[in-house]
Amino acid sequence: MADLATESPRTAVDPANWTCPAPLRDQPVVVMGHGGGGALSAELVQQVFAPAYGNPTLAALTDSAVLHLGGARLAFSTDSYVVRPLFFPGGSVGDLAVNGTVNDLAMSGARPAYLSTAFILEEGVELAVVERVARAVGAAAEAAGVTVATGDTKVVESGHGDGVYVTTAGVGLVPDGVDIRPQRARPGDVVLVSGPIGLHGVAVMSVREGLEFGVEIASDTAPLADLVAAMLAVTPDLHVLRDPTRGGLGASLNEIARASGTGVRLVERAIPVPDEVANACGFLGLDPLYVANEGRLVAFVPPEHAEAVLAAMRAHQQGAGAARVGECVADHPGMVVVATGLGGTRVLDLPLGEQLPRIC
Amino acid sequence: MADLATESPRTAVDPANWTCPAPLRDQPVVVMGHGGGGALSAELVQQVFAPAYGNPTLAALTDSAVLHLGGARLAFSTDSYVVRPLFFPGGSVGDLAVNGTVNDLAMSGARPAYLSTAFILEEGVELAVVERVARAVGAAAEAAGVTVATGDTKVVESGHGDGVYVTTAGVGLVPDGVDIRPQRARPGDVVLVSGPIGLHGVAVMSVREGLEFGVEIASDTAPLADLVAAMLAVTPDLHVLRDPTRGGLGASLNEIARASGTGVRLVERAIPVPDEVANACGFLGLDPLYVANEGRLVAFVPPEHAEAVLAAMRAHQQGAGAARVGECVADHPGMVVVATGLGGTRVLDLPLGEQLPRIC
Numbered sequence: 001m002a003d004l005a006t007e008s009p010r011t012a013v014d015p016a017n018w019t020c021p022a023p024l025r026d027q028p029v030v031v032m033g034h035g036g037g038g039a040l041s042a043e044l045v046q047q048v049f050a051p052a053y054g055n056p057t058l059a060a061l062t063d064s065a066v067l068h069l070g071g072a073r074l075a076f077s078t079d080s081y082v083v084r085p086l087f088f089p090g091g092s093v094g095d096l097a098v099n100g101t102v103n104d105l106a107m108s109g110a111r112p113a114y115l116s117t118a119f120i121l122e123e124g125v126e127l128a129v130v131e132r133v134a135r136a137v138g139a140a141a142e143a144a145g146v147t148v149a150t151g152d153t154k155v156v157e158s159g160h161g162d163g164v165y166v167t168t169a170g171v172g173l174v175p176d177g178v179d180i181r182p183q184r185a186r187p188g189d190v191v192l193v194s195g196p197i198g199l200h201g202v203a204v205m206s207v208r209e210g211l212e213f214g215v216e217i218a219s220d221t222a223p224l225a226d227l228v229a230a231m232l233a234v235t236p237d238l239h240v241l242r243d244p245t246r247g248g249l250g251a252s253l254n255e256i257a258r259a260s261g262t263g264v265r266l267v268e269r270a271i272p273v274p275d276e277v278a279n280a281c282g283f284l285g286l287d288p289l290y291v292a293n294e295g296r297l298v299a300f301v302p303p304e305h306a307e308a309v310l311a312a313m314r315a316h317q318q319g320a321g322a323a324r325v326g327e328c329v330a331d332h333p334g335m336v337v338v339a340t341g342l343g344g345t346r347v348l349d350l351p352l353g354e355q356l357p358r359i360c
Numbered sequence: 361m362a363d364l365a366t367e368s369p370r371t372a373v374d375p376a377n378w379t380c381p382a383p384l385r386d387q388p389v390v391v392m393g394h395g396g397g398g399a400l401s402a403e404l405v406q407q408v409f410a411p412a413y414g415n416p417t418l419a420a421l422t423d424s425a426v427l428h429l430g431g432a433r434l435a436f437s438t439d440s441y442v443v444r445p446l447f448f449p450g451g452s453v454g455d456l457a458v459n460g461t462v463n464d465l466a467m468s469g470a471r472p473a474y475l476s477t478a479f480i481l482e483e484g485v486e487l488a489v490v491e492r493v494a495r496a497v498g499a500a501a502e503a504a505g506v507t508v509a510t511g512d513t514k515v516v517e518s519g520h521g522d523g524v525y526v527t528t529a530g531v532g533l534v535p536d537g538v539d540i541r542p543q544r545a546r547p548g549d550v551v552l553v554s555g556p557i558g559l560h561g562v563a564v565m566s567v568r569e570g571l572e573f574g575v576e577i578a579s580d581t582a583p584l585a586d587l588v589a590a591m592l593a594v595t596p597d598l599h600v601l602r603d604p605t606r607g608g609l610g611a612s613l614n615e616i617a618r619a620s621g622t623g624v625r626l627v628e629r630a631i632p633v634p635d636e637v638a639n640a641c642g643f644l645g646l647d648p649l650y651v652a653n654e655g656r657l658v659a660f661v662p663p664e665h666a667e668a669v670l671a672a673m674r675a676h677q678q679g680a681g682a683a684r685v686g687e688c689v690a691d692h693p694g695m696v697v698v699a700t701g702l703g704g705t706r707v708l709d710l711p712l713g714e715q716l717p718r719i720c
Contacts, residue, residue, distance in 0.1 A: 030481045030490060035515030044513060048487065049477075052494035053501070053508045065509035067474055070533050072430025078476035078529055079512045114427055116438035117409075118527045120480070121390045127408065130390060134412035141413070148413045149425035152439045152527075153404060155395030156718065160522040167478045167512075169438055169529030173430050358516065 033353020035082075037246025037292075040353050042255075064104045066174055066181075073176075075110030077101055078169040084358040086133060086163055088207045090199075090218030094136025096294055096360050097166040099223045100245065102144045106225040107241040107297065109180040109232060110172035115141060117168050118152040122161030133164050144223035146170065172225075177236045182259035184239040189328040190306035191264065192299045194227060194313055195220070195321035197249055198277035201291035205356050206280065213280050222295030227318040231299065234308045240300035245360055247351050248290040252298055253336045254350040264336040266326035266348065289338075290351050292359045300328065393713020395442075397606025397652075400713050402615075424464045426534055426541075433536075435470035437461055438529040444718040446493060446523055448567045450559075450578030453526055454496025456654055456720050459583045461530040462504045463603040466585040467657065469540040469592060470532035474509040475501060477528050481513060482521030493524050504583035506530065532585075537596045542619035544599040549688040550666035551624065552659045554587060554673055555580070555681035557609055558637035561651035565716050566640065573640050582655030587678040591659065594668045600660035605720055607711050608650040612658055613696045614710040624696040626686035626708065649698075650711050652719045660688065 033040040064077030081097045098115065105112040117137055121130060141148050203219040205211070224243065231238060240260075244252040249271070257264045273288045281288045295318065301309045306324065313319030336348040393400040424437030441457045451459075458475065465472040477497055481490060501508050559580040566577055584603065591598060600620075604612040609631070617624045633648045641648045655678065661669045666684065673679030696708040 028487050030483055030485045030487060030515055032483055032515050032517070034481065035513060041513060045511075048491050049494050049511060049513075052491065052498040054498055065474070067509055067531075069473055069531065070430065070432025070434065072432055074430065074531070076474060076476060076531060077510050078478045078527070080478040080480050080514045080527060082480060082514045082516050113429055114425070114436060116436060116529050118438045118440040118529075120440050120442060120525060120527075121394065123390055123392055125390045127388050127390060131408050131412065134409050138412040138414055149427055150437050151405075151409060153395060153401060153409075154440045154442045155390055155392050156442050156522060157392070159519060162516060162520040165480055165525075167438070167440060167527035169476050169478075171427075171429065171434070171436060171531060
């Protein structure tokens with residue numbers, strides 16, 4: 001095995017391949033799609049990390065884990081943020097780093113409490129940029145009601161980073177009686193989304209590529225723990241919560257369908273896709289169902305509670321645009337299908353990689 | 361403020377400056393020394409992160425934080441690992457990522473329980489390299505008695521990483537009656553180190569630079585939680601524990617002296633510096649007191665317990681080479697001095713940056 005000290009990994013890249021987010025799976029090198037939250041990411045976890053770590057929490061590797069420690073049920077989660085550019089309409093890498101980890105904790109029903117931040121800085125980046133990111137972290141933490149309790153900073157040589165990478169981890173408490181996880185989806189569950197989808201991915205892409213769509217599209221990045229608390233106040237028996245980030249709604253629903261063995265049936269016209277997202281996606285050749293969101297959640301709710309939970313969501317700032325978009329069915333277990341506007345159905349599969357790399 | 365999307369940070373680097381680990385402090389850009397664990401790192405925390413985060417846990421930003429959550433006292437810590445090369449005699453980035461965070465938790469007296477791992481992979485790195493790092497993480501976690509509970513993977517384009525960066529966070533429980541922190545050092549405390557110093561830094565440097573010193577020098581990377589438990593079994597009243605990683609023993613002792621306002625007096629000939637480390641440091645122009653360790657701790661112990669704690673350390677595999685190296689004094693508060701072999705004394709100051717960048 002080549003030692004990275006003596007042989008640059010760049011020499012292993014196939015030049016015909018290096019811009020493709022979803023290339024051949026038999027390539028023995030890391031490709032952009034391995035970071036996309038789709039099938040390639042799942043394969044990396046299942047084939048590389050799961051066997052290496054060999055423990056029963058493997059299934060939780062893409063989620064927040066719920067742990068028993070000191071008599072409490074603790075949610076614990078981490079994510080690295082490598083978004084490019086660092087600042088975009090509606091937010092920055094600092095907002096994502098806080099909200100993303102806060103939201104991962106909230107998707108277990110936890111009340112987020114403490115965060116850590118670990119910065120990997122590239123030599124030569126302006127200290128003013130670092131300061132701007134740090135201030136965004138501080139402001140987002142205050143808005144989300146969490147405390148940054150511990151941190152670390154490393155510096156790498158110019159050409160081995162991209163200004164600022166931030167990794168956050170978070171801990172929170174899971175209330176008694178709450179058991180929210182993908183395996184709990186079951187036929188009959190109503191599928192709700194908390195608002196319009198696709199804004200984050202399109203916002204980042206438009207500024208990165210210098211595109212103008214007539215209106216400025218801003219990221220939806222926001223903390224969702226308060227919204228989740230409002231939903232849990234209706235009933236602690238929410239079955240599944242998920243924030244559809246990398247891979248979008250399509251990836252999240254497929255993961256839930258596969259984990260639970262239920263089918264999911266969406267109604268296309270019920271899915272809130274803003275006109276500006278639809279137009280931008282049409283222009284860019286993207287499917288809004290696979291575009292990343294950073295301030296939205298999808299909920300699987302028992303039918304008897306669905307109307308009340310939806311009303312509670314709509315009464316909350318972060319859920320004002322909430323909608324019922326589908327349901328769980330006993331047909332086609334493990335699969336997601338979409339009833340189209342023309343009366344047909346199409347299969348919504350797990351994406352292979354990511355349409356837009358470096359989105360978060 | 362320049363947006364990193366449109367202006368590469370590399371253009372901000374002064375070419376006359378880019379290899380210097382400890383350059384001018386009035387440069388408004390990040391330099392390698394900001395990641396070195398010395399005075400520049402401390403300034404970054406105090407001048408950038410502390411004001412931005414604005415919370416009372418700021419002093420803990422370079423340590424594990426002790427939090428109250430769900431009725432338990434929880435230690436929480438994070439570190440990014442950007443060591444170059446990824447594999448070196450005695451260990452790898454995977455071992456460091458586990459042992460480093462386990463040790464940060466142990467330095468609060470905590471029993472480490474769960475870890476998270478977040479990988480930032482560079483496009484084009486061989487999957488076999490990722491797998492080798494993941495296996496090292498799994499093996500080190502098993503050896504340290506901790507569970508990897510959650511994780512994340514991101515991929516960045518070739519030329520924006522260095523193969524594999526790993527960020528770990530960890531949580532553990534602090535036993536009742538244990539209160540270990542730098543502020544508790546006081547005159548009279550005996551200073552103990554758990555074994556020979558300087559091995560990790562010299563091991564990494566020798567393989568990075570292709571140097572041969574006649575004997576292979578292996579990193580000391582090891583988990584220290586069991587050793588700490590053995591010490592706490594003697595008395596829960598340990599005052600301070602610290603693993604002298606970046607910046608070495610010199611940086612750790614200065615931080616403790618400043619945090620507590622006590623003076624520290626070391627006896628040079630009592631400090632266990634292996635011959636091969638002394639020889640390599642002489643050749644490279646390094647001071648072994650500032651070279652990183654990854655499997656050593658320094659303890660400040662009340663004098664009445666010092667002999668018993670030292671005996672317990674020597675009876676443990678990770679403390680077999682433990683030694684009494686000095687004491688806390690009322691003189692020169694906040695300063696560290698070394699009694700040299702020639703009968704004089706010298707001040708051991710906080711290093712500015714790091715002698716060896718990318719050491720962990």
